[in-house]
Amino acid sequence: NAGVTQTPKFQVLKTGQSMTLQCAQDMNHEYMSWYRQDPGMGLRLIHYSVGAGITDQGEVPNGYNVSRSTTEDFPLRLLSAAPSQTSVYFCASSPNPYEQYFGPGTRLTVT
Amino acid sequence: KQEVTQIPAALSVPEGENLVLNCSFTDSAIYNLQWFRQDPGKGLTSLLLIQSSQREQTSGRLNASLDKSSGRSTLYIAASQPGDSATYLCAVRRDNAGNMLTFGGGTRLMVKP
Numbered sequence: 001n002a003g004v005t006q007t008p009k010f011q012v013l014k015t016g017q018s019m020t021l022q023c024a025q026d027m028n029h030e031y032m033s034w035y036r037q038d039p040g041m042g043l044r045l046i047h048y049s050v051g052a053g054i055t056d057q058g059e060v061p062n063g064y065n066v067s068r069s070t071t072e073d074f075p076l077r078l079l080s081a082a083p084s085q086t087s088v089y090f091c092a093s094s095p096n097p098y099e100q101y102f103g104p105g106t107r108l109t110v111t
Numbered sequence: 112k113q114e115v116t117q118i119p120a121a122l123s124v125p126e127g128e129n130l131v132l133n134c135s136f137t138d139s140a141i142y143n144l145q146w147f148r149q150d151p152g153k154g155l156t157s158l159l160l161i162q163s164s165q166r167e168q169t170s171g172r173l174n175a176s177l178d179k180s181s182g183r184s185t186l187y188i189a190a191s192q193p194g195d196s197a198t199y200l201c202a203v204r205r206d207n208a209g210n211m212l213t214f215g216g217g218t219r220l221m222v223k224p
Contacts, residue, residue: 042200042214058211090154098143102154
């Protein structure tokens, strides 16, 4: 198993550009989540999904969209990038509400 | 709104010391609490998970305790080693429905040889 994979590892965007951060897992996990990590603030939940076709907002959802058309994939879309979205983004998956398996992260800079 | 605080933010100790990392949370109505380790430039690795009905969990040189009523958890690392150098994060889970975790800011640990 590859576990949780994220692409790209690094990305630089200009203000106003859009892009999609990819997340995939090959463990057949129902639960998937997106977090952002900013210095000194820990991780904050952006969006999460409890299964294919079901998504919900987390703590900081504004400026981001998600969809879950398959169990394996959970892409995060930035509609119009802003400097405040400069952060490290982590995707996680889990088979139940008790465990989390994190991907390696995507470091995003918006100029 | 749940808030999770970790003190200290950074800690430097000589190799071999026993140490304690602290985590506090404002809302005691949690489902469970989880400790993670994060190495620079990497994702998070789960270390220990304590259910709300439990008082402690142990794994090797690590021991995590939970006092839900006072909103506190500690991670005890025995006989620290340079390989323990990393950032340690605690997170609380609100319920068993959506897997939503609220994280603390982390403690950056440096163990010097």
